[in-house]
Amino acid sequence: MLIAIATAFVAAILAPLLYRIKQQLATVLAPGVALGLFAYFASKIPQVTEDGPILESHVWVPGMNVHASFILDGLGLVFALLVTGIGALIFTYAAAYFADERDRLGGVLSIFLLFMGSMLGVVLADDAITLFIFWELTSVTSFFLIGYKFYTEKAKKSALQALVITGAGGLVLLVGLLLMSHAAIAQGMPPEEARRISALADADIQGHSLYTAIFVLVVLGAFSKSAQMPLHFWLPGAMVAPTPISAYLHSATMVKAGTFLLARLNPQLGGTELWFWTVTTVGAVTMVVAAAIAVFQRDLKSVLAYTTVSALGTLTMLAGIGTETAAKAFALFLVVHALYKAPLFMAAGTIDKKAGTRDPWAIRGLAYRMRGTGIVIALACLSMAGIPPFFGFIGKEELYATAFYYDDLEWMSTALAVAAWLGAAFTAAAALVVALPAFSRGPGGPDPSKPPKEGPLRMVAAPAILAAAGIVLGTLNVLAEDLVAAVATSIYDAPVSVTLALWHGLEYPYGVMLLMSAASLAVAGLLYAKLSSKPPAEESKLGRLQGAEVYARVIDGIYKLAGATARVVQGGPLHRHVFIVTAVAIAAAATPILMRWETPQTTGTQPGIPEIVIVALGIASLGLLIKAKNRLVQTAAAGVIGFAIAFLFAIYSGPDLAITQLMVETLMVILLVLVLHRLPARSVVHAAPKRIVHGVIALAGGALVTVLLLLAASPRYPRDASDFYIAHLEEEPELARNLINAILENFRAMDTLGEIVVLAIAGVGVTALVKLHKLRQREEGEQDAGSGDDAGQQAPREAQNDPAARGAEAGSEDPADPSDPAEGDQDEERSS
Amino acid sequence: MTLLLSLLVGAMFSAAIYLLLRRSVVDLIFGLLLLSHAANLLVFTAGGVQYGSPPLVWHVAGEDMADPLPQALVLTAIVIGFALVAFAVVLVARLCTAEKTDDAEEITRS
Numbered sequence: 001m002l003i004a005i006a007t008a009f010v011a012a013i014l015a016p017l018l019y020r021i022k023q024q025l026a027t028v029l030a031p032g033v034a035l036g037l038f039a040y041f042a043s044k045i046p047q048v049t050e051d052g053p054i055l056e057s058h059v060w061v062p063g064m065n066v067h068a069s070f071i072l073d074g075l076g077l078v079f080a081l082l083v084t085g086i087g088a089l090i091f092t093y094a095a096a097y098f099a100d101e102r103d104r105l106g107g108v109l110s111i112f113l114l115f116m117g118s119m120l121g122v123v124l125a126d127d128a129i130t131l132f133i134f135w136e137l138t139s140v141t142s143f144f145l146i147g148y149k150f151y152t153e154k155a156k157k158s159a160l161q162a163l164v165i166t167g168a169g170g171l172v173l174l175v176g177l178l179l180m181s182h183a184a185i186a187q188g189m190p191p192e193e194a195r196r197i198s199a200l201a202d203a204d205i206q207g208h209s210l211y212t213a214i215f216v217l218v219v220l221g222a223f224s225k226s227a228q229m230p231l232h233f234w235l236p237g238a239m240v241a242p243t244p245i246s247a248y249l250h251s252a253t254m255v256k257a258g259t260f261l262l263a264r265l266n267p268q269l270g271g272t273e274l275w276f277w278t279v280t281t282v283g284a285v286t287m288v289v290a291a292a293i294a295v296f297q298r299d300l301k302s303v304l305a306y307t308t309v310s311a312l313g314t315l316t317m318l319a320g321i322g323t324e325t326a327a328k329a330f331a332l333f334l335v336v337h338a339l340y341k342a343p344l345f346m347a348a349g350t351i352d353k354k355a356g357t358r359d360p361w362a363i364r365g366l367a368y369r370m371r372g373t374g375i376v377i378a379l380a381c382l383s384m385a386g387i388p389p390f391f392g393f394i395g396k397e398e399l400y401a402t403a404f405y406y407d408d409l410e411w412m413s414t415a416l417a418v419a420a421w422l423g424a425a426f427t428a429a430a431a432l433v434v435a436l437p438a439f440s441r442g443p444g445g446p447d448p449s450k451p452p453k454e455g456p457l458r459m460v461a462a463p464a465i466l467a468a469a470g471i472v473l474g475t476l477n478v479l480a481e482d483l484v485a486a487v488a489t490s491i492y493d494a495p496v497s498v499t500l501a502l503w504h505g506l507e508y509p510y511g512v513m514l515l516m517s518a519a520s521l522a523v524a525g526l527l528y529a530k531l532s533s534k535p536p537a538e539e540s541k542l543g544r545l546q547g548a549e550v551y552a553r554v555i556d557g558i559y560k561l562a563g564a565t566a567r568v569v570q571g572g573p574l575h576r577h578v579f580i581v582t583a584v585a586i587a588a589a590a591t592p593i594l595m596r597w598e599t600p601q602t603t604g605t606q607p608g609i610p611e612i613v614i615v616a617l618g619i620a621s622l623g624l625l626i627k628a629k630n631r632l633v634q635t636a637a638a639g640v641i642g643f644a645i646a647f648l649f650a651i652y653s654g655p656d657l658a659i660t661q662l663m664v665e666t667l668m669v670i671l672l673v674l675v676l677h678r679l680p681a682r683s684v685v686h687a688a689p690k691r692i693v694h695g696v697i698a699l700a701g702g703a704l705v706t707v708l709l710l711l712a713a714s715p716r717y718p719r720d721a722s723d724f725y726i727a728h729l730e731e732e733p734e735l736a737r738n739l740i741n742a743i744l745e746n747f748r749a750m751d752t753l754g755e756i757v758v759l760a761i762a763g764v765g766v767t768a769l770v771k772l773h774k775l776r777q778r779e780e781g782e783q784d785a786g787s788g789d790d791a792g793q794q795a796p797r798e799a800q801n802d803p804a805a806r807g808a809e810a811g812s813e814d815p816a817d818p819s820d821p822a823e824g825d826q827d828e829e830r831s832s
Numbered sequence: 833m834t835l836l837l838s839l840l841v842g843a844m845f846s847a848a849i850y851l852l853l854r855r856s857v858v859d860l861i862f863g864l865l866l867l868s869h870a871a872n873l874l875v876f877t878a879g880g881v882q883y884g885s886p887p888l889v890w891h892v893a894g895e896d897m898a899d900p901l902p903q904a905l906v907l908t909a910i911v912i913g914f915a916l917v918a919f920a921v922v923l924v925a926r927l928c929t930a931e932k933t934d935d936a937e938e939i940t941r942s
Binding site for chain 2: 573574611619626649651653655656664667686697698699704706710725726737743748772
C-alpha cells in the first residue's frame with residue numbers, strides 16, 4: 001500500500017518534468033498511473049472480501065511511536081477504487097479541459113497526483129499520525145487547486161477559506177485522535193497498539209471519561225472536511241475552481257474524507273447516545289436543507305455543490321445511525337453518489353466551456369446540440385433522481401430501509417423516513433433542474449447564431465464511462481454485492497451480508513418505499529414545473545446562510561485586531577517599540593520573581609583588587625558612553641568596556657573567550673571609528689520627563705538582570721551536558737586538549753557552521769549596503785555633468801579588489817573587510 | 833565575585849536599554865553593542881566563575897575545572913554579536929546619510 005501511495009507522489013514529481021519535455025507524456029502519465037493503481041486495488045478485491053483486511057506497517061519514527069501503518073479493508077478499498085478510478089477519468093478529462101491553458105496543465109496534473117496520493121493515504125492509514133498528515137496534505141493540495149485562478153480575488157478568498165476551515169478541522173482531529181490512543185493506553189492497551197486505529201476498536205473508548213472531548217474533536221474535524229452545516233459554506237465557495245477540480249475534490253473524493261472518518265471510527269466511537277443524536281441530526285438537517293437550497297440556484301455548479309453537501313449529509317446521517325442497514329446504505333450511497341456526481345460536474349464543465357454559461361435556465365435545447373454531453377446528463381440525473389433501474393434507485397431504497405428498520409425508537413424511525421423522503425424529493429427536483437432545461441425546447445436557449453459545439457471526445461467519454469457504470473451496476477447489481485458487504489462489515493464491525501435487488505415485492509415496507517419514491521418524484525416534478533415558468537432570482541438569499549457571514553466577520557475581526565495591535569505596539573518611531581517590548585519583558589520576568597521572592601545567595605570567593613578596578617573602570621565608561629555627545633568619545637568608551645570584559649574573561653578561567661573578545665573588540669573599534677567619524681554628533685534628546693521614564697525603565701531592567709543572574713548563579717546547576725563532553729574527551733584525548741575547541745568543532749559543529757553562515761550573511765549585507773551607496777553616488781555623479789570623470793574612476797577601483805585603495809576611499813566601505821579576518825581569526829584561534 | 837559581575841552585567845543592561853531608547857539612531861548601535869556584551873557576560877557568569885582553572889584537559893580535570901559549555905556558547909555569541917553590530921553600523925550609517933539626520937522621530941515622520 002505504501003508503494004501505491006509512493007507511486008502517486010513520484011508521478012506527481014515526474015509529471016511537470018515530463019510535461020516540459022513532451023506534453024503528451026504527462027497527459028498520458030497521470031491517467032495511466034491512476035488507472036494502474038485502480039487495477040492494483042481492484043486486484044485486491046477478492047482477497048479483502050474473502051479473507052478480511054490486509055495490514056501493512058513500516059517503521060517510521062520509532063522513538064515517538066509513529067509507524068506508517070496501513071489497512072486495506074472494505075471501506076478503504078472502495079474509497080481507494082473511487083479515488084483512483086474517478087481520478088483516471090478526470091485526469092483524462094482535465095487534459096482536454098485545460099487545452100487552452102497549456103502552460104499550466106503540467107502543474108495541475110502534478111497537484112492532482114499529489115492529491116490522489118494524499119487521499120489514498122487518508123483512506124488507507126491505520127496510524128493516527130499517518131492519517132493526520134495525509135489528511136492535512138489533502139487540505140493543502142486542495143488549497144492550490146481551488147486557488148487555480150490565483151489572480152482573482154474570489155479564488156484567493158475561497159481557497160484560503162477552505163484551507164482555514166479544513167486545516168483547522170484537521171488540527172482538531174489530531175488532538176481527538178491522540179486523545180483516543182491516550183484513553184486506550186489508560187485502559188491498559190500497549191502504546192504501540194494504541195496508535196493503530198483498527199486496534200482501538202477493541203478498547204472501550206466510549207466508556208472513558210474523555211469520550212465527550214474526543215467525540216467533539218473528531219466530529220468537528222469530520223464535519224469541517226465534509227461540509228456539514230453550519231460549516232458547509234466553504235464547499236460552494238470552493239466552486240470557483242475549474243470544473244475538473246470540483247469534480248474530483250468536491251464531489252467524489254476529498255469532501256468524502258469526513259464521512260469516511262465517521263464510518264472508519266464508527267466501531268471505535270459510535271453507538272453512544274451522544275454519537276447517534278449529534279451525528280444523525282446534523283447529517284439529516286444538512287441533507288434536507290442543502291438539497292432545498294440546491295433547487296433554487298442559478299448556476300449548474302452551485303446546484304451540484306449544494307446537492308453534494310446534501311449527499312454528504314446523507315452519509316453523515318447514516319454513519320450516525322450506525323445500524324447494519326445504515327452501514328449497507330452508507331456503502332451503496334457512497335458509490336452511487338460518486339458515479340452520478342462526478343460525470344455531472346464534468347458535463348457542467350463542458351457546457352461552461354462550449355456554451356459560455358452555467359445557468360441551468362439559459363441552456364434550453366442544449367442537449368440537441370451537444371448530444372454526447374446530453375446523454376451523460378440524462379443518465380447521471382436519472383440515477384440522481386433515484387429512478388429504476390439505475391443504481392441510484394437501489395441506494396435510495398436502502399436509505400428508506402434504514403429508516404424503516406430502525407427499531408429503537410418508533411418516532412425516530414418515522415422522523416428518519418420523513419427526512420430521507422424530503423432529501424430525496426429535493427435531490428430529484430435538483431436533478432430535474434440540471435437535466436430538463438437542456439432537453440426542453442423553447443425560449444431562453446443559447447445564442448442561435450453561435451450554436452455550441454460538442455466538446456472533444458475525451459471530455460465526453462470520461463463522464464460517459466462513469467454515468468454508464470450507474471446503469472450497469474443498477475441492473476447487474478450482483479457485481480457490487482461483495483464489495484458493499486465488505487464496506488458495511490468495516491463500518492458495522494461485524495459480518496454483514498448483502499443482497500441487492502431492484503424489485504423486492506410489495507409487502508411492508510417495500511410497498512411503502514415504492515409509494516414514497518413515486519411521491520417524491522411527483523413533488524419534484526411539481527417543483528420543477530413551478531420553477532420552469534418562473535426561474536428563481538439570480539441572487540438567492542437561501543444560498544448565503546449564516547456560516548459564510550460569521551466566517552467573514554471572524555477573519556475580518558482578526559485582521560482588524562492585528563492591525564490595531566500593530567498600530568499601538570509598533571506604530572511611531574523605533575524607540576517606542578523598544579520601550580514597549582522592554583517594559584513588557586521586564587514586567588513578565590519580574591512578576592514570577594517578586595511573587596516567589598527569595599534572597600539570592602552570593603557564592604564564590606571575595607573578588608580581588610584587579611577585578612574591582614576593572615569593573616569600576618567599566619562602569620565609569622558606561623557613564624561616559626551615555627554622557628558623551630561626540631561619537632569618537634563614545635567609541636573609545638565602548639572599546640574600554642569591551643576590553644574590560646576581555647580581562648574579566650581572562651581572570652575567570654576563560655582564556656579563549658578573552659583572546660576572541662580582544663580580537664573582536666579591536667576590529668569593532670576600528671570599524672566604529674571608520675564609520676562613525678562621518679556621522680553627526682547627537683543632535684536631539686527626548687524631553688526631560690521622557691528621559692526620566694526611560695531612565696527608570698533602564699534601571700529596572702538592569703536591577704532585574706542582576707537579581708536574575710544572582711538567582712541563576714547561586715545554586716550550582718547540573719553540568720550533565722558538560723560532563724558528557726568531558727567524559728568523551730578523556731576517552732579520546734587526541735581529539736583536542738582544549739575542551740572549548742573540542743565542543744565547538746566536534747560536539748557542536750553545527751552551531752559553529754551556523755555562526756559562520758551568520759557572519760557570511762552579515763558580510764554580504766554590509767557589502768550590499770556599501771555597493772548600494774556607491775551606486776547612488778555614481779548615479780548622482782552621472783546626473784551631474786561636471787563630475788562625469790569621477791564616476792568613471794569609481795568603476796575600475798571597485799573591480800580591483802585592492803584593500804589599500806578601498807581603505808583610502810573611507811569609512812563605509814571597510815566593514816566588509818573586517819568580517820573576513822574575524823572569521824579567519826576565529827578558526828585559527830580554535831584549532832590552535 | 834558573582835555579586836561583582838552581576839552588578840556589572842546589571843549596569844551594562846541599564847545603559848544598553850537607555851541607549852536603545854534614545855532618539856538618536858547612532859546611540860542605538862552602542863546600545864546593541866552593549867547588549868551583546870552584557871548577554872555574553874551574563875551567560876558566562878551564570879555558568880559559575882572561578883579563578884585559574886581554564887577548561888583545558890592537561891590543566892585540571894574534574895570537578896574544579898570551569899564549565900566549558902557556557903564558554904563555548906559565549907565564544908559563538910561574541911562572533912555573532914560582532915557580525916550583527918557590524919551590519920547595524922553600516923545600516924545606520926546609510927540611514928543617517930540618506931535621511932540627513934540621526935533623529936528617529938524625524939526619520940519616522942519623513
